[in-house]
Amino acid sequence: MQATDNVTLDNCADEPIHIPGSIQPHGALLAFDIDGALQAWSDNAPQLLDLTLALGAPLASLPLPAEVHAIAAECRDLIEDGEAPAIALEVAIGTHQFDCIVHAYAARIIIEFELREVPSDAVAAFALKAHAAIDRFKRQKSIDSLLQLATEQVRAITGFDRVMAYRFHQDDSGDVTAESLRDELEPYLGRRYPASDIPAQARRLYIINTLRLIADINYRPSPLVGRAGAAPLDLSHSVLRSVSPVHIEYLQNMGVGASMSVSIVVNGRLWGLLACHHMTALQVPYSIRMAADVMAQVIASIVQSIEARERALMAEQSAAVRTRVMETLLHHDEPARALLQHAPALCLSLQAEALVVAQYGKLMVHGDIDLALAERMVASLPQSGDEIIERSALGDWPEELRDALAPWAGMLALRFDPSTSGWLLALRREQINTIRWAGRPDKIVRVGPLGPRLTPRGSFDEWRETVRGRAVPWDATARLAAGQLLGEMHRASVARHVETDRARS
Numbered sequence: 155m156q157a158t159d160n161v162t163l164d165n166c167a168d169e170p171i172h173i174p175g176s177i178q179p180h181g182a183l184l185a186f187d188i189d190g191a192l193q194a195w196s197d198n199a200p201q202l203l204d205l206t207l208a209l210g211a212p213l214a215s216l217p218l219p220a221e222v223h224a225i226a227a228e229c230r231d232l233i234e235d236g237e238a239p240a241i242a243l244e245v246a247i248g249t250h251q252f253d254c255i256v257h258a259y260a261a262r263i264i265i266e267f268e269l270r271e272v273p274s275d276a277v278a279a280f281a282l283k284a285h286a287a288i289d290r291f292k293r294q295k296s297i298d299s300l301l302q303l304a305t306e307q308v309r310a311i312t313g314f315d316r317v318m319a320y321r322f323h324q325d326d327s328g329d330v331t332a333e334s335l336r337d338e339l340e341p342y343l344g345r346r347y348p349a350s351d352i353p354a355q356a357r358r359l360y361i362i363n364t365l366r367l368i369a370d371i372n373y374r375p376s377p378l379v380g381r382a383g384a385a386p387l388d389l390s391h392s393v394l395r396s397v398s399p400v401h402i403e404y405l406q407n408m409g410v411g412a413s414m415s416v417s418i419v420v421n422g423r424l425w426g427l428l429a430c431h432h433m434t435a436l437q438v439p440y441s442i443r444m445a446a447d448v449m450a451q452v453i454a455s456i457v458q459s460i461e462a463r464e465r466a467l468m469a470e471q472s473a474a475v476r477t478r479v480m481e482t483l484l485h486h487d488e489p490a491r492a493l494l495q496h497a498p499a500l501c502l503s504l505q506a507e508a509l510v511v512a513q514y515g516k517l518m519v520h521g522d523i524d525l526a527l528a529e530r531m532v533a534s535l536p537q538s539g540d541e542i543i544e545r546s547a548l549g550d551w552p553e554e555l556r557d558a559l560a561p562w563a564g565m566l567a568l569r570f571d572p573s574t575s576g577w578l579l580a581l582r583r584e585q586i587n588t589i590r591w592a593g594r595p596d597k598i599v600r601v602g603p604l605g606p607r608l609t610p611r612g613s614f615d616e617w618r619e620t621v622r623g624r625a626v627p628w629d630a631t632a633r634l635a636a637g638q639l640l641g642e643m644h645r646a647s648v649a650r651h652v653e654t655d656r657a658r659s
């Protein structure tokens with residue numbers, strides 16, 4: 155059942171992380187078919203649970219505490235299409251105290267026994283803290299303040315040394331936008347990581363299963379035993395799932411002893427993660443993890459409403475700019491100059507960092523752009539054809555311009571008055587030039603067998619390679635703002651031409 159052999163840096167996204175064939179050994183696992191016949195178990199189960207196990211043994215016949223049988227029966231009743239959500243309770247077996255978590259997935263009933271060291275009254279206090287934290291989340295007005303508070307509160311209830319809010323960009327790269335950490339640790343705030351640090355299959359899994367814990371990075375996996383030759387046991391929703399060895403090396407290189415991450419899923423998309431590190435092993439009890447998971451869900455819904463508000467505000471601002479531009483254009487002899495008057499607001503509305511306006515062969519710029527380069531950019535535009543021309547990467551520009559373009563890479567060009575060669579260019583810098591690398595980039599904690607790629611520095615270099623020569627691509631919001639602006643400008647230019655003609659006649 156071992157599915158993690160031969161994993162390298164090149165085939166990372168192909169690793170079937172949902173069927174690792176083993177679990178983390180801070181607990182034990184039993185898997186049954188829908189009829190309750192034992193199909194697989196972790197190698198450590200007989201000893202940890204004080205059981206004798208045999209393939210096909212009926213669940214009902216196993217000498218497990220009555221409450222375990224009760225939630226297993228409840229789980230069986232809930233099964234639909236081979237799946238049932240998790241039910242959990244505390245049990246004692248021999249001298250051990252466990253959180254017992256039962257769920258069904260892919261036509262298997264999976265019972266996990268997670269060793270618990272923290273007494274339940276201590277855990278109850280954390281649930282209250284989580285409740286208070288959620289009240290405070292709801293009062294946050296900005297995503298930044300929400301995420302900052304989230305990192306502090308998750309750290310307070312879980313005890314991790316470092317909690318980061320990791321936010322994804324459109325291209326699935328991400329950066330640490332908020333952080334709460336122990337004083338002596340080096341901050342990771344502001345750091346950028348490539349999409350490949352969390353490969354596609356992991357992202358997919360993290361949307362359907364929103365929390366994962368690696369309690370001890372140096373664990374020795376307990377292999378699953380049981381039905382040889384059968385389909386490997388799908389651990390997508392298991393709490394003890396053994397983790398990709400590549401990711402383990404990554405964390406070891408960073409000097410991390412335990413890791414937990416909680417997904418922030420907004421509109422069905424993995425929007426961000428709360429990523430937690432501990433320098434030594436740390437087994438956060440199940441109910442505290444669930445409290446963190448609930449926090450992440452509340453955060454997701456607040457993010458969703460803040461983003462909706464921001465989008466509405468942005469649309470409002472863009473409309474206001476358009477109206478002002480329109481008014482100025484109608485009363486101004488030189489449209490280009492009129493546009494430039496509103497340059498800061500236009501930059502905001504198009505999310506651009508500089509503007510170039512050209513008309514009647516004359517040129518004006520707003521922002522830190524070289525005039526000669528701006529001239530060459532305008533000259534590179536076609537005489538006729540599309541009204542909006544979009545470039546996001548060096549490769550989109552004519553070859554002769556590419557060497558001269560730095561630090562610019564993205565352009566949205568609007569042909570606002572074809573008869574006078576009127577162009578408005580919104581420009582974006584290469585992403586490399588817009589990112590601040592916080593912390594000490596050259597500090598590599600350790601390097602394991604797969605080399606320096608699996609270190610913060612290696613990750614950042616990888617990200618830089620992936621986005622070399624690329625600006626942040628123009629998204630739907632910027633395109634919409636550009637299209638609407640162009641529409642208004644056309645109307646203004648028609649109105650002006652009509653007026654000029656009337657004046658002449």
Ligand code: BLA
Pocket residue numbers: 162163164165166167169171318330342347350351352353356366367368396397398400401404413414415416427429607608613
């Ligand atoms: C998983 N990678 C992850 C996870 C995180 C990161 C948060 C989720 C698992 C967890 O909770 O620990 C990445 N962690 C980060 C980043 C920071 C951090 C960016 O703390 C920044 C501070 N990883 C690589 C490369 C590969 C890779 C090169 O860097 C593959 C070639 C693989 N990462 C990888 C895999 C998983 C993963 C396979 C899934 C692990 C699992 O759930 O089994």
